[in-house]
Amino acid sequence: MSIIRRHWIAMIVLCLFVGLGALYSIATPIFEASDELNHYPFVQTLAQGNGLPVQRPDEATLWDQEGSQPPLYYGLAAIVTAWIDTSDMPQLLDLNPHAERGVPLAPDNKNMVIHDRGEQFPWHGTALAVHLIRVFSLLLAAGTVLCTYLLALELFPNRPVIALTAMAVNAFLPMFLFISASVNNDTLVVLLSSVTLLLLVRMLRRGASPVFLLALGVVIGLACLSKLSALGLIPLAGLALVLRYFSRQWPPTLRTMPDGQDSDGGKQSLWPAVWRWARDYMLVLLPVIVVAGWWYWRNWQLYGDPTGLNAMLEIAGRRAVTPGWRQLLGEFQGFRINFWGLFGGVNILMRPTWIYPLLDLLTVAAVIGLVVWAWRVWRPQRFDQWPALTLIAAWIAIVFVALIRWTSSTMASQGRLIFPAISGICLFLALGWLGWLSPRRQQYAALGVGGLMLALALAAPFAAIRPAYARPADLIAASVPADAHRFDVDYGGDARLLAFEVDKERVQPGDEVTITLYWQALRPITDTYSVYVQVFGWQQDLGQHDSYPAGGAYPTDLWAPGQIIRDRHQITIAPDAKGPGPAWISAGLYRFDTMERPEAVDSAGQPVVFPVLAKLALDVPTMTWLPTYPLDANLDNHVKLIGFDAEQNVHPGQEWPVTLYWQSMGPLDKNYTVFVHLVDATGATIAQADGPPLQEFYPTSAWASGEILNDTHTVALPDDIAPGQYRLFVGLYDPVSGYRLPVLDEAGNMQDNQVFVTGVDVTSVP
Known part of the structure; x- marks a missing residue:
């Protein structure tokens, strides 16, 4: 009971953490947590008795690079779930080929996997196994939160508010909660790293028996058997022993060995201290080798590399160019966002996004506060915890430097990868916020920080995670809206595009345009079609969005016959779009694996080769269709020829x-044909290229007032054309009557029925 009375707030924080973790687990569909769709197959293959995977870069596996990870976490998770029949995993691991993994600003396709009723509660099969492992991970993470509290208490036993604040920051950190409620080996290595750090600090303060050192080595060995980032604990233990035996600032009673003081009153001579350091370090290293050495030896035998990193990098993908400091600093933005909260496949931001700058300000305040606190307690006789704090800072630095090295080899600039040092980080944050304040103000600051972190932790599942995977509330339409544009084109007899809506008629480069499609299933669909929506101009792609319907949430094989599906697509017009001019919208279905498009037919049963839904006007503030040679020819006040190339x-x-x-x-009531004639000195046409503008793609009757179009016609010059001077004439004529549009002068009087463009020199073949 005395423990409960002393630590009741910490127990509440721990219970809140477990409850929040369960909420995050439920809010996140299976295989949607970071790398979970690769971590779980590793667990499954062990649970099925297949042994450790052998990594081959040319062999595709479900675990990908995660098969190169140390196996302890996966083995424990396999024990937890070995009794479950997970033969349904291939059906549940249905990948979304359009997933916007690592693109947090993408408006949709957050889901890496297609989800259906097979994973809903009550869970069974693979879904049950994944959720059980998530519970296992959550319990491991609860141990980490407890370690953070105990670490802070070890250093500041008379200031429990600092320990509680560090614990609350750890417990309510949204990204830590998200990873803790997933299938991920980070949860085990973070726990074991935190336990190791706590043991090392206790060793500095209380000394260490041989049994303690052997136990410490076992913990480090287990950590090294959980993830390679734990290898940094080995030199950290050596540093801790150095601080124990060689720190001149350490109190003599802590520096003196159990076998008695030296003759100089407690001050150790160098060589005995070196011997004791080596002896104790060997007591730590021996269990590490016994516990974890076999796995590193296996890697040496298989890959010629004890860490197996070469094989992992071959599968994960190396950077083409090693990044410099500027690039790494540029990636730091993503690092810090991922530290606080970036969910799903590194593609779901916390909402609202101003939370991130606020957390940045709090971090800066903590750093400043830490400096102020350190300045106040610098004198050793007032504060004897510098060796322990030095050790904690060293561990944070080791993890950070190792991460920089790793992310220099492959794309891995994720803040969550520094979580093995989370206990130390949270302690320093709490110390920076509270350490320099008076006791009363510390309590207020602790309540403010803890309350803010708890609010963020509570909000994320409801404001960010769950909405990212939810189907749109208006997904199923009772009918097509009356103001929608009818289209009625059938695709392969499976689905009909009934109608569409476009939210803009005119767009500029960089604008976003939303196209809403209304689909209807004509029969049960066995194919999983992708939808393409393309905006294009003449000889330029302006934007495209490919997706399973409803932003990846409702693929066609889930549609019920007769159901009307509202399917929105958001497209950003290319910032470098050229214009002004027309743009068109096309949409349809295709099979992603083969890129085949089902046959499209209209309501009359006629084939639709290229389904064009609508036209947009592309407005460009500064004209980008710039002719090399400007002209100003007025053709009957209908069209101007403003230049040529x-x-x-x-x-x-x-x-x-x-x-x-x-x-x-202005509007033209006919579809005119362009003529391009090369004429000799006698007026005879020697070569020509007559045809509709833009190769029949955009007839003149569709031209909107003010539109500018660049229209290329290729003239085939005869092989026997005589060298000399020629003239080029162009114009427009009615292909039915042959009538040419007259060329008018400034007064509106007819000058000619063709435009003289330029003189041309024909020379012999070079």
């Missing part, structure tokens, strides 16, 4: 492109 020195037999820049002056 063409070589003026050509040779016989050449395919000669001539690009014309048209600007519509």
Whole structure:
């Protein structure tokens, strides 16, 4: 009872952590936590008795690079779940090929896996196994939270508010909760690292027996058998022993060995201290080798590398170029966001996003406060915990440097990877916020920080995680809205695109346009179709969005016949789009694995080769269709020829492109044909290229007022054309009557029925 009375607040924090972890686990669908879809297959293969995987870069496996990890976590998780039949995993591990993994600003496709009723409560099979392992991970993480509290109490036994604040920051850190409630070996290595740090600090303060040192070595060995990042604990233990035996600032009673003081009153001579350091360090190292050495020896035999990192990097993918400090500093933004909370496949931000700058300010305040506190307690006679704090700082530095080295080899700039040092980090944050304040103000600050972190932890599952995987509330439409544009095109007899809506008629580069499609299943669909929605201009792609329907949440094989599905697609117009001019929207279905498109037919049963839904006007503030040679020719107040691009020195037999820049002056009631004629001195046409503008893609009757189009026609010069001077004429004519649009002067009087463009020199073949 005395323990409960002394630590009742800590017990409440621990219970809140477990409850919040359960909430995060329920909010996150299986296989949607960071790398869970690779971690769990490793567990499953061990549970099925298949032994440790052998990593081969040319062999595709479900565990990918995670098969190179030390096996302790996976072995324990396999023991927990070996009794469960997980033969349904292939059905549940249905990957979303359009998942925006690592793209937190993407509006949809947050889900890495397609989810259906097979994983809903009550759980069974693979879903049950995953949730059981998540509970196991959560209990491990609860041990880490407890270690953070005990570590702070060890150093500040008379200031429990600091220990409680450090514990609360650890317990309510959203990213720590998210990882703790997932299948991930981080939970075990973080716990064992925190236990090791606590033991080392206690050793500094209380001394260590041989049994203690052997136990410490066992813990470090287990950590090294959990994840490679724990290898840094080995030199950390050596540093702790150095601080124990060689720190001049350490009180003599702590520095003196159990076998008695030296003749100098407790001050150790150098060589006996070196011998004792070596003896104690060997007592730590021997269990490490016994517990974990076999796995590193196995790696040496298989891969020629005791860590197995070479094999892991071959599978995970190496960086093409080793990043410099500037690039790594640029990636620090993602690092710090991921430390506080970046969920799913590194693609779900906390909401609202101003939380991140607020946490940055709190971090800066903690650093400043830590400096102020350190300045106040610098005198050794007032504070004897510097060796322990030095050790904690060294562990944080070791983990951080190791992460920099790792992320220099592969893309891994994730703040969660520094969690093996989470206990020390949370202690320093609490010390920075509270250490320099008066006792009363410490309590207020602790309540403020703890309350803020608890609020963030509570909000994330409801404001960020769950909504990212939920199907849209208006996914199923009772009917097509009356103001939607009818389309009625069938795709392969499976689905019909009934109608569509576009939220803009005019767009500029960088604009976002939302296209809403209304689909109807015509029969049970066995294929999982992808939907493409493309915005394009003449000879330029302006944007495209490919996805399973409903942002990846409702694939076609789940559709019920007759159901009307509202399917939104958001597209960003290319920032470098050229214009002004027209843009078109096309949409349809295709099979992702084969890229085949089902046959599209309209309501009359006629094939639709290229389904175009609608046209947009692309407005560009500064005209980017800039002709090399400007003109100003008015064709009957309907069209202007504002310039052209063409070589003026050509040779016989050449395919000669001539690009014309048209600007519509108003609606045209006919589809005119462009003529491009090369004429000799007698007026005879020697070569020509007549045809609809933009290769029939955009007839003149569809041109909107003010649109500018660049229209290329290729003139095939005869092989026997005589060298000399020629003239190029262009214009527009009605293909039915042959009538040419007249060319008008500034007064509106007809000058000609063709535009003289330029003179052309034909020379012999070079």
